[in-house]
Amino acid sequence: MSKVTVKDLDVKGKHVIVRVDFNVPHKGSTITDDNRVRAALPTINYLTENGAKVLLLSHLGKVKTEEDKAKNDMSIVADCLASLQSAPVKFVNATRGKELEDAVAAQEDGSIVLMQNTRYEKGESKNDPELGKYWASLGDMFVEDAFGSVHRAHASTVGIPSNMLAEGKKVGVGFLVEKELNVLGKALNDPQRPFVAILGGAKVSDKIGVIENLLKIADKVIIGGGMSYTFSAAQGGKIGDSLLEADKEDLAKEFMAKGEGKLFLPVDTVCANAFDNATDTKVVPAGEIPDGYMGLDIGPETVKKFQAELAGAKTVFWNGPMGVFEKPEYAKGTEAICETLANLDGATTIIGGGDSASAAKNLGFADKFSHISTGGGASLEFMEGKELPGVAVIPEK
Secondary structure, three states: OOEOEHHHOOOOOOEEEEEOOOOOOEEOOEEOOOHHHHHHHHHHHHHHHOOOEEEEEOOOOOOOOHHHHHHOOOHHHHHHHHHHOOOOEEEEOOOOOHHHHHHHHOOOOOOEEEEOOHHHOOOOOOOOHHHHHHHHOOOOEEEEOOHHHOOOOOHHHHHHHHHHHHOOOEEEEOHHHHHHHHHHHHHHHOOOOOEEEEEOOOOHHHOHHHHHHHHHHOOEEEEOOOOHHHHHHHOOOEEOOOOOOHHHHHHHHHHHHHOOOOEEOOOEEEEEOOOOOOOOEEEEEOOEEOOOOEEEEEOHHHHHHHHHHHOOOOEEEEEOOOOOOOOHHHOHHHHHHHHHHHOOOOOEEEEOOHHHHHHHHHOOOHHHOOEEOOOHHHHHHHHOOOOOHHHHOOOEO
């Protein structure tokens, strides 16, 4: 896959609309992690340094009520962006109309306009044709650099480039999306082997497609986290009050049959007699969780087993924690896997966004991974082999 990129576009003096992912975590007007803003800087800086007039579009949070609007005002990102680079940044508190149009028309080469939250428009998530056409009319070119949103067919991810292409305008991907496609594409289509996939998190239902696809591609698939208890139940094990998707037990059996010899499950479990304020916590063999107890982390023998399966791996894709890692007492499994991957010699180690990315950052191991994806949902759908609408619309070179 070799898409047209920002470097293939002649941007000098042109109005370039860039879909970025500024969906940053925040408390009130304080951004608690500016990583997504920083991740967009290479593309933004390239455009401003090459004389483009840049119009940035992004969503922020979920917007369904007036209270959501007030909570997810994109103005909080403007100061952060301005502090991280040298080009002038103007925030426009509008998603359409004269104020926005005048601000774009008044732009000088190398300047930036940041528009209000795209989700203030109800038509954004429905890919409203009129909205996509209107936004497309504001620019000469479009650059897709929000990997965390390319799996959604929204007006800002699909509507704008579709309309621009219909008008003969140029579109391409930014450096962030280009890197994601290259790294994940190599893991999916041409990995160095052995290739090991580690999948955790709460539910089998969230990962059906990715388990199915990776069982065909990977040399080993390791399962941990809450979803492992559905596999345990499917084997006839006792799981007490652990998380269970009873309607997915047959599917778990199917996966175990397909993955015989390459699908690895926990052999022991840290369980407790309550999720909060437990009075008793113990380690038991997998499938032997007593009534009144729930599994909350992989156990020490499982950690050893998984570490042994990871030894010598040349490509690793990891998505999903091994337990309830938000609670220190049930974070040991996730921490051990994270540390093991961070110190895996000669391997390409990829985190597929989400909670695994948070764990790596919180533990101080982020710099030791080859790649941490900026899009959890998008990276999973990519590894499923699904077409990502926001990528599919961008032409090949």
